[in-house]
Amino acid sequence: MEVRWDVMVIILGAALVTFIPRVLPLVLFSRIALPEWGIRWLSHVPISVMAALVGQELFLHDGKLASLTENVEWIAAIPTFLVALKTRSLLGTVVVGIVSIMALRYLVAWL
Template identity: 55%
Template sequence: MEINWYIMSVIIGSAIVTFIPRILPLVVLSKLEIPEWGINWLKHVPVAVMSALLASELLLLDNKVSIQENTLNLMSAIPTLLVAIYTRSLLGTVLVGIATLMTIRFLL
Protein backbone atom coordinates (compact mmCIF):
# COMPACT_ATOMS: atom_id res chain seq x y z
CA MET A 1 0.00 0.00 0.00
CA GLU A 2 1.45 3.31 -1.08
CA ILE A 3 1.26 6.38 1.13
CA ASN A 4 -0.30 9.40 -0.50
CA TRP A 5 1.65 12.32 1.01
CA TYR A 6 -1.06 14.82 0.18
CA ILE A 7 -3.62 12.88 2.23
CA MET A 8 -1.09 12.42 5.03
CA SER A 9 -0.33 16.15 5.12
CA VAL A 10 -4.08 16.95 5.24
CA ILE A 11 -4.53 14.56 8.17
CA ILE A 12 -1.55 15.99 10.06
CA GLY A 13 -2.62 19.56 9.30
CA SER A 14 -6.15 18.86 10.49
CA ALA A 15 -4.80 17.34 13.69
CA ILE A 16 -2.67 20.42 14.35
CA VAL A 17 -5.52 22.81 13.60
CA THR A 18 -7.84 21.04 16.04
CA PHE A 19 -5.13 20.50 18.65
CA ILE A 20 -3.97 24.14 18.93
CA PRO A 21 -7.31 25.75 19.97
CA ARG A 22 -7.78 23.07 22.62
CA ILE A 23 -4.32 23.10 24.14
CA LEU A 24 -3.26 26.75 23.77
CA PRO A 25 -5.92 28.19 26.11
CA LEU A 26 -5.24 25.45 28.63
CA VAL A 27 -1.52 26.21 28.66
CA VAL A 28 -2.02 29.99 28.84
CA LEU A 29 -4.74 29.91 31.50
CA SER A 30 -2.86 27.42 33.67
CA LYS A 31 -0.13 30.00 34.16
CA LEU A 32 -2.52 32.85 35.01
CA GLU A 33 -4.45 33.44 38.19
CA ILE A 34 -7.98 34.36 37.21
CA PRO A 35 -9.69 36.80 39.59
CA GLU A 36 -12.86 35.75 41.46
CA TRP A 37 -15.12 37.87 39.23
CA GLY A 38 -13.62 36.15 36.17
CA ILE A 39 -14.31 32.70 37.60
CA ASN A 40 -17.91 33.70 38.40
CA TRP A 41 -18.35 35.09 34.90
CA LEU A 42 -16.98 31.92 33.28
CA LYS A 43 -19.51 29.80 35.20
CA HIS A 44 -22.28 31.38 33.10
CA VAL A 45 -20.73 30.65 29.70
CA PRO A 46 -22.14 27.09 29.24
CA VAL A 47 -25.66 28.28 30.11
CA ALA A 48 -25.38 31.21 27.71
CA VAL A 49 -24.10 29.02 24.89
CA MET A 50 -26.85 26.44 25.43
CA SER A 51 -29.50 29.17 25.55
CA ALA A 52 -28.27 30.66 22.29
CA LEU A 53 -28.28 27.26 20.59
CA LEU A 54 -31.76 26.42 21.84
CA ALA A 55 -33.22 29.83 21.00
CA SER A 56 -31.94 29.70 17.45
CA GLU A 57 -33.23 26.15 17.00
CA LEU A 58 -36.64 26.77 18.57
CA LEU A 59 -37.43 30.23 17.24
CA LEU A 60 -35.68 30.73 13.90
CA LEU A 61 -36.70 29.50 10.48
CA ASP A 62 -34.75 30.76 7.46
CA ASN A 63 -33.00 33.32 9.71
CA LYS A 64 -36.31 34.89 10.76
CA VAL A 65 -38.18 34.56 14.04
CA SER A 66 -41.15 32.35 13.32
CA ILE A 67 -43.11 31.09 16.31
CA GLN A 68 -46.04 29.78 14.24
CA GLU A 69 -43.78 27.60 12.10
CA ASN A 70 -42.01 26.18 15.17
CA THR A 71 -45.06 25.51 17.34
CA LEU A 72 -44.42 21.76 17.56
CA ASN A 73 -40.83 22.27 18.66
CA LEU A 74 -41.86 24.83 21.26
CA MET A 75 -44.60 22.54 22.59
CA SER A 76 -42.15 19.67 22.99
CA ALA A 77 -39.57 21.96 24.60
CA ILE A 78 -41.78 22.67 27.62
CA PRO A 79 -41.94 19.14 29.12
CA THR A 80 -38.34 18.58 28.08
CA LEU A 81 -37.25 21.67 30.01
CA LEU A 82 -39.23 20.58 33.07
CA VAL A 83 -37.60 17.14 33.03
CA ALA A 84 -34.17 18.76 32.65
CA ILE A 85 -34.78 21.07 35.60
CA TYR A 86 -36.19 18.44 37.95
CA THR A 87 -34.08 15.40 37.12
CA ARG A 88 -30.83 16.94 35.80
CA SER A 89 -30.50 13.79 33.72
CA LEU A 90 -29.22 14.23 30.19
CA LEU A 91 -30.52 10.84 29.07
CA GLY A 92 -33.95 11.45 30.60
CA THR A 93 -34.16 14.89 29.05
CA VAL A 94 -33.25 13.64 25.58
CA LEU A 95 -35.67 10.71 25.81
CA VAL A 96 -38.54 12.92 26.98
CA GLY A 97 -37.80 15.45 24.24
CA ILE A 98 -37.79 12.82 21.51
CA ALA A 99 -40.88 11.05 22.86
CA THR A 100 -42.79 14.31 23.25
CA LEU A 101 -42.00 15.50 19.74
CA MET A 102 -42.88 12.09 18.28
CA THR A 103 -46.19 12.05 20.16
CA ILE A 104 -47.11 15.58 19.15
CA ARG A 105 -46.29 14.88 15.50
CA PHE A 106 -48.29 11.65 15.61
CA LEU A 107 -51.36 13.32 17.15
CA LEU A 108 -51.37 16.48 15.02
Protein backbone atom coordinates (compact mmCIF):
# COMPACT_ATOMS: atom_id res chain seq x y z
CA MET A 1 0.00 0.00 0.00
CA GLU A 2 1.38 3.36 -1.00
CA VAL A 3 1.34 6.27 1.42
CA ARG A 4 0.29 9.50 -0.20
CA TRP A 5 2.11 12.28 1.60
CA ASP A 6 -0.49 14.93 0.84
CA VAL A 7 -3.15 12.80 2.54
CA MET A 8 -0.81 12.12 5.45
CA VAL A 9 -0.15 15.87 5.90
CA ILE A 10 -3.91 16.56 5.87
CA ILE A 11 -4.54 13.88 8.51
CA LEU A 12 -1.71 15.15 10.72
CA GLY A 13 -2.90 18.75 10.30
CA ALA A 14 -6.46 17.79 11.23
CA ALA A 15 -5.17 15.92 14.27
CA LEU A 16 -3.13 18.94 15.34
CA VAL A 17 -6.04 21.35 14.86
CA THR A 18 -8.24 19.05 16.97
CA PHE A 19 -5.57 18.45 19.62
CA ILE A 20 -4.51 22.05 20.31
CA PRO A 21 -7.89 23.49 21.43
CA ARG A 22 -8.36 20.56 23.80
CA VAL A 23 -4.91 20.41 25.36
CA LEU A 24 -3.89 24.09 25.44
CA PRO A 25 -6.65 25.20 27.87
CA LEU A 26 -5.96 22.16 30.04
CA VAL A 27 -2.27 23.02 30.25
CA LEU A 28 -2.92 26.72 30.90
CA PHE A 29 -5.68 26.29 33.48
CA SER A 30 -3.86 23.56 35.39
CA ARG A 31 -1.09 26.02 36.28
CA ILE A 32 -3.20 28.96 37.42
CA ALA A 33 -5.83 29.24 40.13
CA LEU A 34 -9.15 30.52 38.89
CA PRO A 35 -11.14 32.90 41.07
CA GLU A 36 -14.34 31.62 42.65
CA TRP A 37 -16.55 33.59 40.24
CA GLY A 38 -14.72 32.01 37.29
CA ILE A 39 -15.28 28.51 38.61
CA ARG A 40 -18.98 29.26 39.21
CA TRP A 41 -19.29 30.68 35.70
CA LEU A 42 -17.61 27.64 34.12
CA SER A 43 -19.94 25.30 36.01
CA HIS A 44 -22.84 26.65 33.90
CA VAL A 45 -21.21 25.94 30.53
CA PRO A 46 -22.27 22.26 30.21
CA ILE A 47 -25.87 23.11 31.12
CA SER A 48 -25.93 25.93 28.58
CA VAL A 49 -24.54 23.76 25.81
CA MET A 50 -27.04 20.98 26.53
CA ALA A 51 -29.93 23.46 26.67
CA ALA A 52 -28.93 24.91 23.31
CA LEU A 53 -28.76 21.46 21.70
CA VAL A 54 -32.02 20.21 23.19
CA GLY A 55 -33.81 23.51 22.59
CA GLN A 56 -32.95 23.47 18.92
CA GLU A 57 -34.24 19.89 18.58
CA LEU A 58 -37.48 20.67 20.39
CA PHE A 59 -38.36 24.09 19.04
CA LEU A 60 -37.28 23.82 15.38
CA HIS A 61 -38.64 21.49 12.72
CA ASP A 62 -37.39 21.85 9.13
CA GLY A 63 -35.94 25.26 9.97
CA LYS A 64 -39.25 26.64 11.26
CA LEU A 65 -40.75 26.95 14.70
CA ALA A 66 -42.23 23.56 15.55
CA SER A 67 -45.77 22.99 16.73
CA LEU A 68 -46.86 20.24 19.08
CA THR A 69 -48.85 18.43 16.39
CA GLU A 70 -45.93 17.95 14.00
CA ASN A 71 -43.18 17.27 16.53
CA VAL A 72 -43.35 14.15 18.72
CA GLU A 73 -40.14 15.23 20.44
CA TRP A 74 -42.24 17.62 22.53
CA ILE A 75 -44.19 14.73 24.01
CA ALA A 76 -41.07 12.60 24.52
CA ALA A 77 -39.38 15.51 26.30
CA ILE A 78 -41.97 15.53 29.11
CA PRO A 79 -41.11 12.16 30.74
CA THR A 80 -37.44 12.71 29.95
CA PHE A 81 -37.44 16.06 31.73
CA LEU A 82 -39.32 14.63 34.72
CA VAL A 83 -36.82 11.76 35.07
CA ALA A 84 -33.94 14.22 34.82
CA LEU A 85 -35.42 16.37 37.58
CA LYS A 86 -36.27 13.44 39.84
CA THR A 87 -33.18 11.24 39.49
CA ARG A 88 -30.40 13.61 38.33
CA SER A 89 -29.09 10.58 36.45
CA LEU A 90 -27.68 11.11 32.98
CA LEU A 91 -28.03 7.44 32.09
CA GLY A 92 -31.63 7.25 33.28
CA THR A 93 -32.53 10.43 31.44
CA VAL A 94 -30.98 9.23 28.19
CA VAL A 95 -32.67 5.82 28.43
CA VAL A 96 -36.09 7.34 29.13
CA GLY A 97 -35.62 9.82 26.28
CA ILE A 98 -34.61 7.15 23.77
CA VAL A 99 -37.40 4.77 24.79
CA SER A 100 -39.96 7.60 24.73
CA ILE A 101 -39.02 8.81 21.27
CA MET A 102 -38.85 5.25 19.91
CA ALA A 103 -42.30 4.42 21.27
CA LEU A 104 -43.85 7.65 20.02
CA ARG A 105 -42.36 7.36 16.54
CA TYR A 106 -43.54 3.75 16.34
CA LEU A 107 -47.01 4.78 17.51
CA VAL A 108 -47.21 7.68 15.03
CA ALA A 109 -46.05 5.48 12.14
CA TRP A 110 -48.53 2.79 13.13
CA LEU A 111 -51.46 5.22 13.24
